[in-house]
Amino acid sequence: MAGSDVATDASSAPDTVKILIAGGFGVGKTTMVGSVSEIAPLRTEEPLTMAGLGVDDLDGIEEKRATTVALDFGRITISRDLVLYLFGTPGQQRFWFMWNDLALGALGAVVLVDVRRPESSFAAIDFFERRGIPFVVGVNGFHGDHPYPPEDIRDALAVPEHVQVLLCDARERESCRDVLIALLDQLIATAVQT
Numbered sequence: 001m002a003g004s005d006v007a008t009d010a011s012s013a014p015d016t017v018k019i020l021i022a023g024g025f026g027v028g029k030t031t032m033v034g035s036v037s038e039i040a041p042l043r044t045e046e047p048l049t050m051a052g053l054g055v056d057d058l059d060g061i062e063e064k065r066a067t068t069v070a071l072d073f074g075r076i077t078i079s080r081d082l083v084l085y086l087f088g089t090p091g092q093q094r095f096w097f098m099w100n101d102l103a104l105g106a107l108g109a110v111v112l113v114d115v116r117r118p119e120s121s122f123a124a125i126d127f128f129e130r131r132g133i134p135f136v137v138g139v140n141g142f143h144g145d146h147p148y149p150p151e152d153i154r155d156a157l158a159v160p161e162h163v164q165v166l167l168c169d170a171r172e173r174e175s176c177r178d179v180l181i182a183l184l185d186q187l188i189a190t191a192v193q194t
Contacts, residue, residue, distance in 0.1 A: 023124050027140055035170060037074025108134045136182055136186060
């Protein structure tokens with residue numbers, strides 16, 4: 001009897017999907033994971049110190065006081081059959097060596113972009129393109145500001161047509177959820193075609 005209860009519980013467990021939230025330093029990755037996660041997110045933030053001066057580029061983000069040094073982790077239940085595990089990557093170049101390990105087992109990614117500093121997300125776009133990991137681009141509207149339409153951003157980033165470019169606000173749960181659902185729709189469509 002106990003064995004059959006275990007089998008029933010195992011068969012009703014939801015599928016889990018690993019998604020990376022990536023992008024440059026200070027684009028809003030920690031904020032996105034925190035705003036959409038249904039659990040208290042795991043954060044590995046540390047205060048910025050004088051040791052980072054000259055190493056971390058704070059142009060445009062002078063108010064930033066802390067930074068992710070390993071990863072952020074959150075969870076969101078999409079349906080009773082599907083749970084997403086979100087892994088936010090560190091943004092500074094000195095921590096990029098961790099991205100390979102974080103990408104293991106990931107089905108897709110969101111590349112966050114700050115339009116004030118689009119060059120800070122080129123490395124993330126290149127990382128996923130080279131590895132063939134599907135991704136969408138989320139354009140984080142700092143202070144609710146979206147000065148450019150998605151097509152202008154696509155052109156500026158040289159992102160292929162099959163990659164969705166979506167306007168979002170990393171502070172807003174619904175906005176982040178919509179970006180994640182767009183990524184899932186893309187993953188499902190790709191799986192159906194193969």
